Amino acid sequence: MEMVASGAIGREDSRLAMIRRRLALSLRSPAPYLALLGFALFLGFWHLAVEVWQLPRFRAMPSLGAVVGDWISRDPIYGLSLFTPEYYAHIWASLRRVLLAFALATALGVPLGMAFGWSPAFRRYVFPLFEILRPIPALAWVPLAIVMFHGTESSVRFITFLPAFFATALNTMLGVSSIDESYLRAARCLGASRWQTFRHVVVPGAMPFIFTGLQISIGVAWFSLVAGEMLAGEFGLGYVIYTGYTLVTYPTIVIGMVTLGLVGYVSSAIIRLVGRRLMQWHARNLGIEG
Amino acid sequence: MSQTLVELRQVSKFYRDGIGIKQVVRDCTLDIERGKLTVVIGPSGCGKSTLTRLIAGFERPTSGTLMSEGRPITGPHKDRLVLFQESALFPWMTTEQNVLYGPAARGEATPQAMQLAGSLIDRVGLTAFRRKYPTQLSGGMQRRAELARALVNNPKLMILDEPFRGLDAMTKSLMQEYFSGLFQEMQATVLFVTTDIDEAIFLADRLIIMTNAPTRVRKVINVDIPHPRKLADIVENDSANDVKIRALSILHEEAMRSFGGSAKASADFVQAYAARIGRTDSMTPGNPAP
């Protein structure tokens, strides 16, 4: 009954009430509690397995207490915590690389995918080559990248960029070719030029696929970034993890991993949000169906 | 001004299919008269949609000529707009943006055009849905929005290819009465394609019955039932039932031909059907005889 009442207010009182209502609704649904429970179980198992039961493979692992203790300490034993500037310097180094690579991958991948989808002739020339290069794992490029760019920074960026670029281009192409012929026909019938058809039909029609591509793109960017930083970095979260291993400061490894998880999650959540903003017609579409 | 808007002379269309060449339209000659609602009816798969694509200008005939106002049809034009079997509203535009798309694309979005768009949206009963996206509209609303999007361009000919296929029986009969009234009022020239004999007779000024594939005109029947028509009255109307029996006997012959049946079976069918019509008092419009 309360829900009905707050629904009525939400309509009159716009934004704030709507946010409050959504919050109330989500607290009423079991989802957040289940998620919390999942976290609690995982952390509980970690703690017990390492410190209490001392299970065979877990004995040498850093304990929950050691990791969290160091992470929130003003004076961390292993040198990295929420209170040390180096922590943020590493995050920033990784983030900068990912954002640069992602931006370049988007700037080049979207137009290339559009061209693939829009022009069959162009596709016939370039796509086979693209399809051979695409499955080569980013890591396989590391040696050549180092030779090509002479320095580590550019080569790390390059291998971060490469798979992101392929994912974006491929999904954009799928998006363009997924557009129903009848939309193109309707546009033509109503007097749209080729360029207008491209702008008003092809671009928005491919948008859902493009955003799926961008989600994949940022995911693979983080993936290959860390691999690159482990091999050739001087900064960044991949570097933190790798030096944690070589210097036997195990809690640092876990701090690096958890941080990666959080930053990665936030970056793809932002893309999802931007996508939803740009494609309100699509979000609503899903909302009605879901 | 000549009475005939569009004329087809000896039009044939062949398609290349898997094994060889297939003729879909054969020596088809027909006229579409100004200000009349011409219904084309024919067995499923006979080539009706092919005919509409030829008239709209999306495809060229293999032989024969198609003329609109005495000039050959060379491509799609806003003077001949089509509502295809499948909805082609742009999902990323609101109802209003969809309706205005034609004028906007041609750079003709003048205040008058906007006003016309507004009044057409009112006229098709979508005033409250101006700012909604197509997926937020029901099937019947989508059809009406699409109709408004076509009508705003003042087409000389509206082509509707089974526009009510897939709507539920109730919505379908509402839409039939609605369209009949609207076109009558606008004195529009309409080519309406259907496989439903009741729909055909209810809407038609002229009924064109097509043969099986390869299709051509089998018979033209003028339907002189005064407007405005009501679905409920048509069932009891003698001249409507007369047209229906004549049309059905021809359609049945065509259907039997494709199944390799005899003319005798066809005659029996029509006789049985005529006997049924004798007892029309118990028939309701939503529930026509088989």
Ligand SMILES: Nc1ncnc2c1ncn2[C@@H]1O[C@H](COP(=O)(O)OP(=O)(O)OP(=O)(O)O)[C@@H](O)[C@H]1O
């Ligand atoms: N582009 C094409 N290439 C090859 N064959 C085609 C093509 N378009 C239509 N056909 C064939 O032509 C025939 C007639 O098709 P069409 O869609 O015009 O029939 P229809 O009368 O509209 O059918 P329906 O009642 O199912 O809508 C079909 O056998 C179809 O397979």
Ligand SMILES: [Mg+2]
């Ligand atoms: Mg058809």
